Amino acid sequence: MTSPAPFPVSVRRGVPLAEHTTLGIGGPAELFLEPQRPEDLAERLDALDRDGVPFRLLGGGANLLAPDGGVPGAVLATGRMRRVFREGERGLRAWAGATLPQLVRTARELGLSGLEPLVGVPGQLGGALAMNAGSAQWGIWDVVVEAVVWRPVPGGGGEVVALDRATVAPRYRDGNLRGAVVLEALLELTPSDRARVRAAEEALLKRKNATQPVSASSAGCAFRNPPGDSAGRLIDAAGLKGLRVGGAAVSERHANFVVDLGGATAADVRTLLARVEETVAERFGVRLERELVVWPEPERPVAAAG
Ligand SMILES: Cc1cc2nc3c(=O)[nH]c(=O)nc-3n(C[C@H](O)[C@H](O)[C@H](O)COP(=O)(O)OP(=O)(O)OC[C@H]3O[C@@H](n4cnc5c(N)ncnc54)[C@H](O)[C@@H]3O)c2cc1C
Incomplete structure (x- = not known):
């Protein structure tokens, strides 16, 4: 048995999710919990579930659109469980x-x-x-x-x-x-x-750096590739590269990446995603499926930390 860590779970209120997502978008989490170990996470999940508190899991926030109005209930972030x-x-x-x-x-x-x-x-x-x-x-x-x-x-x-x-x-x-x-x-x-492992990685990295907007704020690919095709190819062929809504845009570099050009909101990104979906459906009859995980807006905005 290991002895329990002094603070098995850090608990904060009103933590801005924009600081925890690669897009840099998102309002506050009502409760932001960071367990230290797998057993601490499991214990918290048990307690939240028994108490009927809604919860969501957050990793690196690299495939996630967090809502402008924040997240009611708990966000459990795993960033401290790194062993x-x-x-x-x-x-x-x-x-x-x-x-x-x-x-x-x-x-x-x-x-x-x-x-x-x-x-x-x-x-x-x-x-x-x-x-x-x-x-x-x-x-x-x-x-x-x-x-x-x-x-x-x-x-x-x-x-x-x-x-x-x-x-x-x-x-x-x-x-x-x-x-x-x-x-x-x-x-x-x-x-x-x-x-040999390093050589394989370097070849892959070279390809990614040449084709993806690696230095922009994004959340990776917005859509899954449809069978036998590529979402990026369809979005590009529909003439949507560079399409902009507020601060959000379809990347000029890789059409399946949505980037934040500065000050984008979750509402901007949702509108942009919907425009891309509509246009690709009209032009090619293909319904794109979202890969990006989109958390819904709350009924009432969550208060930021005071
Ligand atoms: C520049 C860039 C390049 C990328 N390239 C790629 C790529 O080549 N291939 C690729 O597949 N993806 C790519 N992505 C997307 C992203 O990196 C991956 O999807 C990554 O695995 C997301 O992990 P995360 O911890 O950030 O998940 P998050 O974005 O934090 O969460 C994603 C989903 O997982 C859930 N989740 C998080 N932790 C847990 C848990 N412990 N248990 C259960 N559910 C959980 C969340 O609730 C959410 O639904 C890229 C992203 C960026 C920004």
């Missing part, structure tokens, strides 16, 4: 808040191959499992042996269970978690050597 452990010859066990750059670097330093497609991708392990983050042909679940999750049980509170990939059945850019919260996960990688 990564080696497990056996090929395994890395990591807590939900381990960052993707941290995991990519750790794997490389240990001479383990398998996480190269995540080079240059921001965010944390829990968010990556929720999104099945990766490339067109690969998602992080391809290397997950088990995810330890909290999930609600009838009557209130929850249970902690280990789920394997087959049980979860993740899909392209969708971890299919169905309300489960990732506490930690075990990844299985392939022994290789550092130089």
